[in-house]
Amino acid sequence: GENVEQHPSTLSVQEGDSAVIKCTYSDSASNYFPWYKQELGKRPQLIIDIRSNVGEKKDQRIAVTLNKTAKHFSLHITETQPEDSAVYFCAAKLNEKLTFGTGTRLTIIP
Amino acid sequence: NAGVTQTPKFQVLKTGQSMTLQCAQDMNHEYMSWYRQDPGMGLRLIHYSVGAGITDQGEVPNGYNVSRSTTEDFPLRLLSAAPSQTSVYFCASRESGTIFGPAYYGYTFGSGTRLTVV
Numbered sequence: 001g002e003n004v005e006q007h008p009s010t011l012s013v014q015e016g017d018s019a020v021i022k023c024t025y026s027d028s029a030s031n032y033f034p035w036y037k038q039e040l041g042k043r044p045q046l047i048i049d050i051r052s053n054v055g056e057k058k059d060q061r062i063a064v065t066l067n068k069t070a071k072h073f074s075l076h077i078t079e080t081q082p083e084d085s086a087v088y089f090c091a092a093k094l095n096e097k098l099t100f101g102t103g104t105r106l107t108i109i110p
Numbered sequence: 111n112a113g114v115t116q117t118p119k120f121q122v123l124k125t126g127q128s129m130t131l132q133c134a135q136d137m138n139h140e141y142m143s144w145y146r147q148d149p150g151m152g153l154r155l156i157h158y159s160v161g162a163g164i165t166d167q168g169e170v171p172n173g174y175n176v177s178r179s180t181t182e183d184f185p186l187r188l189l190s191a192a193p194s195q196t197s198v199y200f201c202a203s204r205e206s207g208t209i210f211g212p213a214y215y216g217y218t219f220g221s222g223t224r225l226t227v228v
Contacts, residue, residue, distance in 0.1 A: 001169065006152075034216040043200060044153070046216040089152055096141065096160055097168060098217065100152040 002027045002094045006101025013080055014109050021104045023090035024072040032093035033066060033073045038103075039086045047088075048075070080108050112136050116201050116220035123191040123227045131186040131223050133201030140206035142184040143168070143217065144176065146197040153200065159184055161206075191227045199223045 003026040013019045025033075034049035050057045050064045050073065057064050061080075066073040077084055085108045090101040117132045135142065143158040155168030159178040173195060175187040184203075188195060202217040 032216075036219075043219040043221050045219070049216050096158055096166075097155055098143070099155070099169070100145075102150060102152040 002030055002092050002099040004092050004099050004101045006090050006104060008104060010105045012107045012109055015080055017080055019077045019080055019106055021075045021088055023101050025092040027094050030092040030094045034091050035064060035075050036089045037086045044089060082108050082110060084108050114201055114203055114218055114220035116223050118223060120224050125191060125227060127191050128189050131199055133184045133220060134182050135203040139203035142203045144186045145200045148197050193227045196227045197225060199225060
């Protein structure tokens with residue numbers, strides 16, 4: 001099955017700076033890579049996703065890049081704000097199974 | 111649309127008891143899944159369904175049963191609860207569609223059920 005590794009497990013950045021979270025996956029047949037944001041006590045919410053036929057996707061301050069050759073993908077958040085503080089999960093979809101990384105706790109320092 | 115609705119929100123069980131976690135969606139989504147979330151381990155897939163009458167195992171299926179008699183409902187059954195099943199359980203659904211088609215979206219999650227087995 002698929003295996004997804006996510007780094008770092010915790011990340012603190014100054015407000016206004018950028019944050020980068022990286023994930024690697026093991027099965028080259030995975031074709032869909034979503035990112036979820038989870039605030040304390042809440043459900044995971046999809047913030048951005050990328051399909052395997054695309055190398056990069058951007059939505060306002062959030063962007064995701066995919067390198068299929070190296071089997072890794074990254075989440076980039078620019079101009080971070082206090083409300084960006086949360087746990088972020090990457091995931092990779094193989095057939096109908098979505099495998100998640102172990103999460104990154106992002107803290108924005110005012 | 112209510113989205114994905116999970117009940118109950120909290121539950122305490124004694125070891126050996128059985129119970130059913132309910133999940134319902136009103137978006138006519140074909141695909142539904144159950145995940146458990148434990149500290150430091152992300153979300154792990156328990157069972158999933160690609161349509162009414164079709165279910166399959168995920169990464170951690172032992173101790174759990176599912177059925178999908180309707181498109182809307184996907185209950186998760188614990189036949190004999192164990193302390194190792196203490197976790198937060200999330201149900202999720204998505205619409206059908208090809209991965210590269212315009213109608214493909216990510217999974218929508220319910221608000222979760224926090225289960226404690228003592």
